[in-house]
Amino acid sequence: MDAARVGIITFPGSLDDRDAARAVRLAGAEPVTLWHGDHDLRGVDAVVLPGGFSYGDYLRAGAIARFAPLMGELVDAAKGGLPVLGICNGFQVLCESHLLPGALLPNAGLHFVCRDQRLRVQNADTAWTTEYAEGQELVIPIKNRDGRYAADRATLEELAANGRIVARYVDLNPNGSLDDIAGICNEAGNVVGLMPHPEHAVESLTGPSTDGLGFFTSIVKRLVNA
């Protein structure tokens, strides 16, 4: 059985692409490097949009990356069911691409915030969270400048009502996100956006925990079983 192939898109300014690749590898899958300027998803089984400051976050976080050539293919594929995980800047790109609703605004404190954040998994049925139990608490680093999730009330209610809030901040809301939202998913559950960085919680040596590995093992297990 071949290992699942998970693509990681590198945009100009992507920073956590190597880390995402490492996490994918640790989870047992084969990381595949994808270039923003191409038009080829290289047949990957899933895609991670990594953290970073694509295009310097100029204009608005994710606003320029959203127009990258490869994003055209990605949006179509995601709508067709391809599992996609957007982490931090990747989450911002997903929102800008309208694969996910809402937007990520500058943190409430207007500072970049890097901390070990406690989260609670709210939906353990998405493509990327099946290895967790609903209500499970995780400690995963969060590090961003524009992480305050915002959406209109109707959208928030819709997200909550349909289990589309994937994770919420616990103990402390680091950025002022509405409803303590740390991550959400699309209706089908194949596209997940998350502000915290699970790829930085995959080794006890370098992370505050290994709680983040579940996002990657979830997709690997799903792909292997598929």
Added chain:
Amino acid sequence: MSEQPPNTPGSQDAPRRRDASDEPSLEWLGELKSDADDPELQPVDPAVTQAFEAIVDEDDPAPGGGSALFGPADDPSSPSPAQGEGEQPFVPGAAGEPTFAPRTTDPSFASGGSDPRSTGSQGTGASPSYNGQPPAGDAPAFDAPAFDAPGSRAALSGTGPIPSLESQQSAAAAQAAASAASEAPAGAPERDFAKALVAEGTSASGNPTMTNPDLAQAVRNAQAASGQHAAPAGEGSGQNALPAFPEVPGHQPSQPSQSASGEQGRPPEPRRDDPFASPSADPDAGLAALAQLAGAGNAGRARGRHSGPQPSVGMGTGPQTSVGHGTGPQPSVGTGTGPQPAVGHGTGPQPAVGTGTGPQPAVGSGTAPQPIVGSGTGPQPAVGSGTGPQPAVGRETGPQPPVGPGTGPQPAVGPGTGPQPAVGTGTGPQPAVGRGTGPQPSVGPGPGTGPQPAVPPVEDAPLGATAASAASAAAAELGGTDTVAAAAATPERPQPYAELGMKDEEYQRVRDILGRRPTAAELAIYSVMWSEHCSYKSSKVHLRQFGEKAPKTDALLVGMGENAGVVDIGQGWAVTFKVESHNHPSYVEPYQGAATGVGGIVRDIMSMGARPIAVMDSLRFGPADAPDTQRVLPGVVAGVGGYGNSLGLPNIGGETVFDACYAQNPLVNALCVGLMKHDDIKRAVAPGPGNRVILFGAGTGPDGIGGASVLASATFDDESQQKRPSVQVGDPFMEKLLIECCLELFQEDLVVGIQDLGAAGVSCATTELAAAGTGGMHVELDSVPLRDATLRPEEILMSESQERMMAVVEPGKVDRFMEICARWEIPATVIGAVTDTGRLVMTWRGETIVDIPPGTAADEGPVYERPYAPPADLGTLQSDTPGRLTRPSTGDELRRTVLWLAGSPNLAGKTWVTSQYDRYVLGNTVLAMPEDAGVVRIDDESGLGIALSLDGNGRYTRLDPYSGAQLALSEAYRNVATTGARPLAVTNCLNFGSPEDPGVMWQFARAVEGLADACRYLGVPVTGGNVSFYNQTGTTPINPTPVIGVLGVHDDVRRRVNMSLTSDGATIALLGETREEFGGSEWAHVVYGHLGGLPPLVDLQAEAALASVLVAAVREGLLTAAHDLSDGGLSQTLVESCLRGGLGARITLPGDPFVSLFSESVARAMVAVRPGGEGRLAALCEAAGVPVSQIGVAGGDTLNVTGRGPDGDQQELFSIPLHELRESHERNLPSYSD
């Protein structure tokens, strides 16, 4: 005895592990970069400084006299004479107002650069301090007496428990008064202080007014007599701003108050314009602005409202009197100027206001200045030339506005100015910043400003207007381009070399080298390449020791001489690391200054062919609660984070230190470490005739021109220059692309040589590449991609636009090179080629504008052996030992002291800072702040990794530069070893005042000698470094602050140990010997604001032995935690380890509890031993000769300490719940977050 014998590096049995030889070459010196003389960023031209110093010397009848030191130490006293009335002007604080508590600016301390608080606290110091409660529990740390921000104090005044200054002071005063008679000489200062306090208390109510100009004169005289004001600006300066502006009729006092209030207090410009007292409104204005910044403003403003009538002030009316004080500066203004009102307001008065004087209101009026304050943007002004204040001033001081040519004086001028100019023109702040800068001078003579004229007299005085106009005229004649042919044909044409910071003999040397006058472009190149910044002309003779004394080692793959040294860490890997300063820019424009500081050091590392893998930052600011610190610190932190985070480089550690001496001279030192395979090392060379020279990265714009580049465009294009910021603006996104692009270029072996463009931009890159290659290069300057098409060739050469690199590429590889650049969307352009002519030739529109031997610019700059001598006050400082300070003795006093220190700015948790830095990116960060050292994994499989620590201690170095530098090295070395890493190599950033000050030069020489000696002893070579001079305000330099970085290697990072106490029941042991050492300690600093005596004894042998034990113990897995003892002693170590691990401890102190807890003896570490490992650890210690003792056991949720009680028997001294400790330790800095 200022030196410590023990240090003498003998070649004895220095721990040796390398013997191969790779002696660092001496040439590396030329590679060092410093931001010392970014002309535009420096406040004062060296010439100016000299002039002032000269003036001061004349004025200062009894320099160094004991009496001078202690006598009028406090400002208050000095003014008194002036006050004929017996009232003290200053006294700002009426009896009730602590806010204006008299800061004594004890000259003696001043020299030390000690904090203003020192004064206040000193008095306090005595037992009184313990009367109050440690700020810790009850009040915000910042409210602690130690920090007497005006505002906070006021606030505190009401609070009982908190040791507010006032309470302390008054207590101290009383006490001091009581004991005055019996005091030993050392106590003298305090006595005066106490008296002053008492006096103030009384006089405060009725404000004395110095209406009479004569009074001002009297004050001046008095000050001169006392010798203080020579250094008013100085250390203590924060407080006594006055002295600086003697002229001010009748005002002086006021400022002190303010200054006092803001510890940072130093008047922006410490220049003594007195002599030339020509009433220029400027000074005042500047002060006012500063004052505001200082925070005095707030108080002032509030009050100000009442009294609208500034005019009255001006007049010297009764009330004014009061005003007067406050406004010291105004007077000056006032003097000649009817306008004072105008001036007054913004200016001087405010401070005054602070004082609480009636008139101030005038100030309060909301005059221009206030705006500044109000907005909280004091500094910002820097940017705008037309900042709020100026307007006010403006009128009177025509000149300012005209930043341009006539402005030189701005500094002086600027009401709002002080800072403003700096930025805008590059002037204002300069004072603060630096001197050394040619540019200002140029400005100097400017019309409009009375005082400045004074400057001109100085020997190096800029040509000034004359030269400028001549130059521009000449340029005009030429139609803009000064070609080699034209230069040869017009040998007598005057050139603005002095404006560019060149001395007569330097200019003549250029003429001799070229056999003709230089063209404008050539002059530009030589002026920047021969600047202190690029040539290290003042420091070279001392820095050579790093090479001469370098220990033999085979760890250095590339010695000093390249952009950064390269260290072999084994397994085929090499790392390169370096730390650089960006101090001056960061004061002017905190965010961009700090951001581009990170960007610059990262490009340096890239230039070696390495992938940057982490950054660190060592930051120093004025008092934590000073308003200006609250401007500078958030900006700097956001800048460091904003740039580093965007590059995807983890920030793994550093320092954040507060001390009044850095109030207007913040230190922003950034370190970057890069990784490469041995084969990938690149060098900054340009060999191979025919090879192409490619400039790639960002376009070249007008930014930074006038930064390190001194070519004032006033000479070429006045208008355009006025709008140009002198601080570069960073684009981290471009740099990120540049990093990835360069790594691909390296990977495909497409470059022969590479150089980053930093200070002096294209000038530096081309001359250095050419000089290091086959000696020749031809460059078509018109092909440089521009962001501003109007740039002239001289400006292109000088531009310090960020995110640019220059590579030398073989012709056959150019196409591939361009492809990779295109992939990363990096503009790249061939601008020339390597030749074998031995000449650097540049053309502009077909004409030759540069034709020089590149080596003469790059490597053959002037070298100065500047005179040096110990600072006059050193003996006094060293003899003022902390032994006279009352110590806590009861359990309760010790407990409160533990909490107090834990929450003091320098020791408190720095989460507010570090949480703005990404420490996770790249996924290899094993340890990061607040751990002793940052640890990064290099190889996933083998676990190979590195550890880095960056440390400095300005107080120690002030007390003894030779030891201070060694102590910084000791601490960094110890920190690295504490994680289990073997220390391997050293980098350094030497932050000092003006090299033209013999005292500073002496500090520098001694520090370098100490560092070189210690490096040799410890067997860790210096791989490179950076020197930053001119960190001073007026004649008051910062505490000399060498910041030392030590790199260590972990064979397997998985074995590393951190500081967290997490193993319940683990034995806690203390390694090393504790002596009674409090000179320069945090305890003396925090509790008493005291700086005196000698720093802890350096013991390199013990340091090496301790490191060997730690490394061995970690390798053998004997430890579950380890944390070094340094600032704050065992107390702080316990606090940090307990809180970090969330586990308490039961500790039994050996010997004197106070000494055990707070002494800062070197070569010590606390470890938690893995059960069963005690015996083995003891054996390791015995073998290495390291004293070891069990001091406790980890466990519980409190820090419980037992020891010898006051009555001699063993007893539980105190117990502190962790939550209470945490409360004290962590609530400090957040005050910035909201």
